[in-house]
Amino acid sequence: MKKRILALVLVSIMALSTLAACSKKDTTDEPGTGTKTPPAGGASDGTAETPDGQRELTVWLQRVVNETTNNMIEARVRQFGEENDVTINVELIPYENMMPLWTSGIEAKTLPDVSFMQYQEAGRFYEQGLLTDVSDVIATIEEANGPIIEALKGPTTFGGAQYAIPQRFFSVAIHYRTDMLEAAGFNAPPATWDEFREIAKATTNPSEGIYGAGIGLGATNSDAEWLNQVMLWGLGGAIIAEDSQTIIANSPETVAALDYMSQIYLEDGSTPPSAVNWDDAANNTAFLTGQSAMVGNAGTLLAAIRADDPELYDVTGIAQIPAGPAGFFAPSAGGYLGIFNQSKNQELAKELLAYLFDYDWYKSWIDVEVPSIIPVFERSKDEPEWQDPLTRPFIESMDGVTFIGYPGEFTPKAGEVFNLKLLNETMANIVVNGMTPQEAADILQEKVEAIFNK
Amino acid sequence: MRALSRERKKELLAYCLIAPVIIYLIVFMLFPFIWALWTSVTNRTIGGNADFVGIDNFVTLVRDRVFRQSVWNTIVYTLFAVLGKVVLGMIMALVLNAQIPLKNLSRVLLFIPWTIPTLVSALTWRWMYSDVGGFFNYILMSLNIVNAPVPWLYDPKLAMVSIIVANIWRGAPFIAISLLAGLQSIPEDYYEAAQIDGANAIIRFLHITIPSIKDVLILSTLITTIWTFNDFEIVWLLTGGGPGNATQILSTYGYTVGFMNLNLSKAISSSMIAMPFLLILVTIITNRFKKSEVD
Numbered sequence: 131m132k133k134r135i136l137a138l139v140l141v142s143i144m145a146l147s148t149l150a151a152c153s154k155k156d157t158t159d160e161p162g163t164g165t166k167t168p169p170a171g172g173a174s175d176g177t178a179e180t181p182d183g184q185r186e187l188t189v190w191l192q193r194v195v196n197e198t199t200n201n202m203i204e205a206r207v208r209q210f211g212e213e214n215d216v217t218i219n220v221e222l223i224p225y226e227n228m229m230p231l232w233t234s235g236i237e238a239k240t241l242p243d244v245s246f247m248q249y250q251e252a253g254r255f256y257e258q259g260l261l262t263d264v265s266d267v268i269a270t271i272e273e274a275n276g277p278i279i280e281a282l283k284g285p286t287t288f289g290g291a292q293y294a295i296p297q298r299f300f301s302v303a304i305h306y307r308t309d310m311l312e313a314a315g316f317n318a319p320p321a322t323w324d325e326f327r328e329i330a331k332a333t334t335n336p337s338e339g340i341y342g343a344g345i346g347l348g349a350t351n352s353d354a355e356w357l358n359q360v361m362l363w364g365l366g367g368a369i370i371a372e373d374s375q376t377i378i379a380n381s382p383e384t385v386a387a388l389d390y391m392s393q394i395y396l397e398d399g400s401t402p403p404s405a406v407n408w409d410d411a412a413n414n415t416a417f418l419t420g421q422s423a424m425v426g427n428a429g430t431l432l433a434a435i436r437a438d439d440p441e442l443y444d445v446t447g448i449a450q451i452p453a454g455p456a457g458f459f460a461p462s463a464g465g466y467l468g469i470f471n472q473s474k475n476q477e478l479a480k481e482l483l484a485y486l487f488d489y490d491w492y493k494s495w496i497d498v499e500v501p502s503i504i505p506v507f508e509r510s511k512d513e514p515e516w517q518d519p520l521t522r523p524f525i526e527s528m529d530g531v532t533f534i535g536y537p538g539e540f541t542p543k544a545g546e547v548f549n550l551k552l553l554n555e556t557m558a559n560i561v562v563n564g565m566t567p568q569e570a571a572d573i574l575q576e577k578v579e580a581i582f583n584k
Numbered sequence: 585m586r587a588l589s590r591e592r593k594k595e596l597l598a599y600c601l602i603a604p605v606i607i608y609l610i611v612f613m614l615f616p617f618i619w620a621l622w623t624s625v626t627n628r629t630i631g632g633n634a635d636f637v638g639i640d641n642f643v644t645l646v647r648d649r650v651f652r653q654s655v656w657n658t659i660v661y662t663l664f665a666v667l668g669k670v671v672l673g674m675i676m677a678l679v680l681n682a683q684i685p686l687k688n689l690s691r692v693l694l695f696i697p698w699t700i701p702t703l704v705s706a707l708t709w710r711w712m713y714s715d716v717g718g719f720f721n722y723i724l725m726s727l728n729i730v731n732a733p734v735p736w737l738y739d740p741k742l743a744m745v746s747i748i749v750a751n752i753w754r755g756a757p758f759i760a761i762s763l764l765a766g767l768q769s770i771p772e773d774y775y776e777a778a779q780i781d782g783a784n785a786i787i788r789f790l791h792i793t794i795p796s797i798k799d800v801l802i803l804s805t806l807i808t809t810i811w812t813f814n815d816f817e818i819v820w821l822l823t824g825g826g827p828g829n830a831t832q833i834l835s836t837y838g839y840t841v842g843f844m845n846l847n848l849s850k851a852i853s854s855s856m857i858a859m860p861f862l863l864i865l866v867t868i869i870t871n872r873f874k875k876s877e878v879d
Binding site: 229230233236237254258260336337339347348349350402403404405406407409415416419421546549550555558559561562563573 | 630631632649714715716717731732733735737738739740743823824825826827828829830840842843844845846848
């Protein structure tokens with residue numbers, strides 16, 4: 131018996147030692163917050179300095195399709211490191227992969243110092259107390275470059291302070307096939323959603339695999355969520371009321387709008403059958419292969435066509451998102467840069483942000499991707515790159531840019547509703563699962579209320 | 585200090601030798617399990633604090649239509665995929681155990697699906713199922729069998745069938761390799777004696793082959809059931825759980841809730857609900873192994 135006890139004690143000590151070693155993080159409680167801060171820096175190993183004492187910054191940026199853009203911004207960040215004797219850990223990550231990484235980073239307290247984010251995430255991170263006030267950096271940048279488009283600062287301004295800096299926007303416009311529209315008897319792109327439906331029906335020819343409306347649904351499809359959102363607003367529907375608190379997802383106006391939107395799939399049959407489960411890339415493919423006559427997309431699609439398919443480029447037209455009875459609304463898919471407050475090198479991180487907005491470099495970086503990326507400065511509208519008929523609609527769309535939460539203010543809760551792609555799910559409930567618009571809207575109402583009541 | 589007897593030294597050495605395994609089990613199995621169990625009864629979100637909420641998460645899950653659909657989809661997916669893998673795996677094993685030309689090459693080819701990374705095979709299947717330039721639709725339309733692309737991944741019912749087929753393709757080689765090992769251990773004399781007694785191929789299969797490989801068959805089926813039940817990559821990469829949650833299974837549901845919606849406790853609770861079923865399977869497998877050792 132004694133032997134067993136001895137052995138068990140021995141094993142337990144070894145096990146506990148291992149556990150203790152595993153959990154022996156040099157963390158400190160922050161008074162009043164109940165959270166722990168890593169010992170230093172926001173670098174992935176939780177240190178602000180490398181073992182040889184050099185300062186260190188970890189930066190997560192969005193990886194986009196255009197490698198030149200990726201290379202330019204990575205080189206710019208590294209250049210900052212060299213000029214300021216800072217060790218740089220920079221990673222370029224596709225947007226759809228960022229949420230799991232942020233999630234892990236929050237849990238493990240291994241967030242980067244600086245990160246790309248959209249304003250929906252910025253709202254969520256602000257609510258969790260994870261972001262640093264960057265109002266002073268914005269002031270510095272505006273002093274040098276002139277004002278940032280005022281509307282873009284709104285969604286990341288909380289309590290009068292700014293928590294993320296607008297870096298670039300992805301304006302969405304209708305890409306249409308001029309040849310297909312002309313063959314169907316239309317000489318101009320749709321200006322309203324009624325015209326959109328009419329043209330989509332006229333250009334649809336299932337026997338040739340052509341569908342007029344290249345719009346889709348999908349559980350992870352943020353492009354589709356945006357298009358559904360602006361269509362809903364344009365048709366007079368909304369999820370959240372003007373007071374930013376009342377949920378009106380099953381109001382008669384919203385139900386009517388959902389009914390209208392679902393008819394494009396069910397009655398008109400002008401969307402490809404696969405559209406009910408598209409991912410973000412699928413509408414691009416549909417347009418590039420001639421499956422769809424019209425798709426709503428950022429300028430990345432036009433840039434790809436211009437680079438790879440001159441014949442298609444010649445028959446591609448660009449128009450603003452159609453307006454509805456309630457007006458014109460454009461998606462506000464925007465990229466922001468923020469600093470996580472776990473960072474122990476916050477001043478250095480702020481210097482890096484200002485460095486990334488040096489106007490000459492910034493313009494050269496944006497110019498690579500005109501019209502995929504929209505600059506955030508007022509003065510950019512007058513730059514020659516944006517005067518072309520194929521690029522102008524993208525920058526003009528910024529006038530109709532509408533933020534999640536409309537007709538109320540953008541709030542982190544509204545951002546959460548968007549991130550869950552609940553509108554896509556609602557449309558799928560009608561189009562795929564056979565629910566009535568009212569039934570689907572009631573479920574949407576319940577889900578959004580649950581988020582707001584948390 | 586009294587010197588330790590030889591027996592004591594031996595026992596101490598034995599405990600020291602098993603200590604790494606015990607530590608491993610405590611650190612990497614028991615501790616995470618207890619943590620997960622605790623989290624499932626809290627309202628913990630990613631980056632948030634955890635307050636005890638009892639069985640609220642489980643009640644919420646049971647009331648959640650999508651979760652209930654995920655449970656049903658998981659059962660359908662697992663049942664048909666395992667059935668398909670066992671049948672196909674058995675056929676593969678029998679063919680490869682027979683005297684056929686290019687036997688070794690056939691065996692290598694057979695195992696390719698199992699050796700390719702799931703990511704690659706899932707993306708290849710996605711291309712094959714695509715309605716734009718996809719392999720299956722191209723063949724069917726070229727042969728004038730259909731006049732419009734078949735919505736393999738976009739029709740709710742077809743999507744489930746499509747992901748099951750992909751899973752069967754990927755998982756059948758495991759069953760085949762397991763059964764092939766069992767088949768090769770059956771003495772040829774048995775078949776010769778049965779043949780002399782007039783037993784035809786079906787009788788030989790039912791009365792000699794199946795009883796001889798019964799243990800391997802049961803074990804490999806149980807193991808593949810657990811794997812299929814927990815499958816994530818094929819479903820996520822092919823359909824993302826859509827369209828309209830038609831292929832949403834427990835693993836994709838948990839991922840969406842945990843990593844997309846940041847609701848950690850609900851995601852863990854959804855996994856916990858499946859645990860009793862998996863524990864039963866694991867217990868059966870363990871008992872089978874014990875029985876095999878005794879035999």
